[in-house]
Amino acid sequence: MHTTDAAASEPGVFANGIWKQNPVLVQVLGMCPVLAVSNTTINALAMGLATASVLILSSATVSLLRHWIPPQARIVTFIMVIATFVTCVDYLVQSISIELHRALGAFLSLIVVNCLVLGRAEAFASQQSVRRSLADAAGMGCGFLFALLCLGTVRELVGSGQVFGYPLLGDRYQGWAIMLLPPGGFFSLAGWLMFFRWWTLRRHSASGSTFQLSGPTDG
Amino acid sequence: MVEATNPESLWSIFIRASLVNNFVLAYFLGICPFLGVSGKLQTAGRMGLAVAFVMLIATVCGFAIERVLDWIDAPFLNLISLIAVIATTVQLIEMFVKKVSPTLFRALGIYLPLMTTNCAILGVALFQSNHGYGFLQAVVFGLGAGVGFWLALVLIAGLREKLDLVDPPDLVKGTALTLVLAGILSLCFMGFSGIGGGS
Numbered sequence: 001m002h003t004t005d006a007a008a009s010e011p012g013v014f015a016n017g018i019w020k021q022n023p024v025l026v027q028v029l030g031m032c033p034v035l036a037v038s039n040t041t042i043n044a045l046a047m048g049l050a051t052a053s054v055l056i057l058s059s060a061t062v063s064l065l066r067h068w069i070p071p072q073a074r075i076v077t078f079i080m081v082i083a084t085f086v087t088c089v090d091y092l093v094q095s096i097s098i099e100l101h102r103a104l105g106a107f108l109s110l111i112v113v114n115c116l117v118l119g120r121a122e123a124f125a126s127q128q129s130v131r132r133s134l135a136d137a138a139g140m141g142c143g144f145l146f147a148l149l150c151l152g153t154v155r156e157l158v159g160s161g162q163v164f165g166y167p168l169l170g171d172r173y174q175g176w177a178i179m180l181l182p183p184g185g186f187f188s189l190a191g192w193l194m195f196f197r198w199w200t201l202r203r204h205s206a207s208g209s210t211f212q213l214s215g216p217t218d219g
Numbered sequence: 220m221v222e223a224t225n226p227e228s229l230w231s232i233f234i235r236a237s238l239v240n241n242f243v244l245a246y247f248l249g250i251c252p253f254l255g256v257s258g259k260l261q262t263a264g265r266m267g268l269a270v271a272f273v274m275l276i277a278t279v280c281g282f283a284i285e286r287v288l289d290w291i292d293a294p295f296l297n298l299i300s301l302i303a304v305i306a307t308t309v310q311l312i313e314m315f316v317k318k319v320s321p322t323l324f325r326a327l328g329i330y331l332p333l334m335t336t337n338c339a340i341l342g343v344a345l346f347q348s349n350h351g352y353g354f355l356q357a358v359v360f361g362l363g364a365g366v367g368f369w370l371a372l373v374l375i376a377g378l379r380e381k382l383d384l385v386d387p388p389d390l391v392k393g394t395a396l397t398l399v400l401a402g403i404l405s406l407c408f409m410g411f412s413g414i415g416g417g418s
Contacts (some may be wrong), residue, residue, distance in 0.1 A: 001322050031254070032338045034249040076306055079335070083299040091295070105344045109298055110297055113336040115251060181409065186402030193395040201390075 010135040017139025024117045024147035024197045030116035033107050035185040036147055041164050045145070046100050050089050050108060052141025055117050057085045059125040059137035066126050078111070078121040086111045102200025116144060147192075154188050155179045225351045229359045232352070236363030239412050242339045242407040243371040249339030252330050252399055253372060255343045262326045263376035264369070269316070269327070271365025273308055273334060274343045278361025281344030282354060301344050302335075309334045339368055374404060 023029045030051075044115045061081050062069075069077050090108050094101045101108065111117065120140055125133040156162055159179035161169035178184050242248045249270065256266045284300050313331050316326045324331065332339065343364045347357045378400050387396055 008297055025281065028254070029251075031250040032247050035250060075332075075335070076303075079306060080304055083302050087295055089296050090298075106342060109345055110248075110338045110342060112298060113338045113341050115333070115336050118336055178406075182247065183402040183405040183409070185247065186398045186405055190391075190395045190398035190402065194390055194399065197395070198390055217395060 010131060013132055013135040014139035014142075017141075018143040018146060021140075022143040022196075023140050024144060024145060025150075026200075027191075028116045029119060030144065031189070033110065033114060034151060035182075035189060037104055037107050038148055038151040038155055038185060038188075039159070039180045041149065042100075043103055043153040044148040046093070047104060047107065048141075048145030048148040050093060050104075051111050051114060052138075052145055054082065054085045054089055054111050055120060055141045055144070056134065056137040058082045058117060060122055060130060061085075062121045062125040062126060063130045063133035071124070074126065075118075075122070078126075082117050082121070083112050103209045108143060108213045116140065139166055150192055151185070151188055154191075155184055156199060158188075159184060160203075165192070225323055225353070225356060226387065227352075227356065229356065232356055232359050233363040233366075234414055236346065236360050237367035238408065239414060241367040241371055241408050242342065242364050242399065243368060244408045246342065248342040249337050251333070252337060253401070254394060256327065256330050257372055257376040257379055257397070259326075260376045261375065262323075263372045264329060265323055266327055267369030267372040269312060270334060270337060270339065270372075271362075271369050273305070273312060273337075273340050274365040274368065275358070275361045276308050277301075277305050277340045277344040278347050278357050278364075280308075281347055282352075282357045285348050293345070297348075301341060305340055306335045306342070320327060339364070371404070375401060378404070 015022070021027060024031070024034050033047055033051065035042045058078070058081050062078055065077075065081075086109060089111070090101075093104070093108060120137060124136045128136070153163055156164075157168060158176050160175040161167055161173035167173075176184070179188065236242075240246060243250065252266060252270065257263050281301055284304065285297065288294055288296055288300065309332065312334075313324075316327070316331065335413050343361055346364075347360050350356075350360070352360055375397070379397065382396065382400070391399070
């Protein structure tokens with residue numbers, strides 16, 4: 001499903017996750033938190049950082065344990081590893097800022113079922129060395145954070161004229177309340193997907209190669 | 220001790236879980252199967268039923284697990300035990316479906332085992348404890364959420380079947396178009412807000 005070039009070096013693996021194989025905008029993975037907590041930039045940033053840290057920690061652990069995990073029980077083992085780190089991150093966020101914890105709500109716990117985290121453990125970390133897994137997890141985490149910020153900035157800017165709580169569009173701007181509500185999440189994500197598709201198609205038609213955009217693959 | 224502190228009526232819980240706070244269209248839970256298996260009406264309906272069933276079981280399990288962990292004073296194990304129970308239930312359902320209807324098993328494909336990582340299922344188990352529901356309330360909540368998920372899946376599948384007949388521009392084909400549809404559907408569901416009392 002994901003083409004992981006075996007010859008790519010660590011920086012290549014890292015860059016791949018941010019742009020070419022961006023988990024949200026290209027692979028369409030882990031959509032639920034992306035849509036749910038991207039109504040303000042600060043929520044998007046916190047959620048992106050939390051997911052990225054869980055991803056990095058669990059990828060490293062899975063990669064370390066890859067020779068000892070029996071193949072029949074691997075999914076269960078991965079989920080348990082992820083659930084442990086999510087519990088840690090959940091308590092960590094709670095200790096840093098209780099308001100943030102309340103704003104993110106159940107979505108912090110729901111990182112467990114983010115298919116991006118499990119997908120990387122299964123597709124990459126369980127087969128590759130620790131260093132490469134770390135590079136991949138960091139790249140995917142940054143890509144996820146980048147996509148969340150894309151969405152969060154647009155939704156907060158259009159919805160209330162602010163970014164990170166600073167009014168950018170002046171006092172007279174009338175926010176589109178719809179962008180902060182659930183439908184706005186669907187519409188802005190659709191907009192970003194179209195933009196990325198247009199961007200990729202244009203680049204590929206310039207270089208003359210045929211290109212197939214991957215659809216939603218799983219979970 | 221965890222106690223039922225929510226005085227909400229059962230009918231109101233059901234309406235709010237299924238329509239007003241629809242899991243897919245208002246809480247964005249379970250988006251992946253929503254985008255993935257909503258191509259055909261029949262498959263979507265059956266997938267919706269399977270997910271709704273697991274959601275009901277997950278709610279009951281979530282309720283029980285919370286009590287047990289509270290009793291042994293280990294609330295930090297909540298998430299881990301929940302996901303283990305859900306994974307087991309999904310595995311059982313997978314075996315059941317494979318035995319009873321191999322056709323359905325093939326139609327659901329990868330999305331059946333992926334139900335383990337369906338956020339709607341874990342979400343319903345987590346939310347019921349946040350709301351502080353009693354046992355009967357939790358069951359109705361799980362049922363309502365499941366019905367809401369099934370409804371959203373069937374609605375979007377019906378819309379997408381109609382879309383097969385039109386010819387959209389190349390740029391919006393695929394996921395983007397489905398997302399726009401989901402946005403419009405979500406707008407419609409916002410019209411339900413206020414029904415069932417409360418916020």
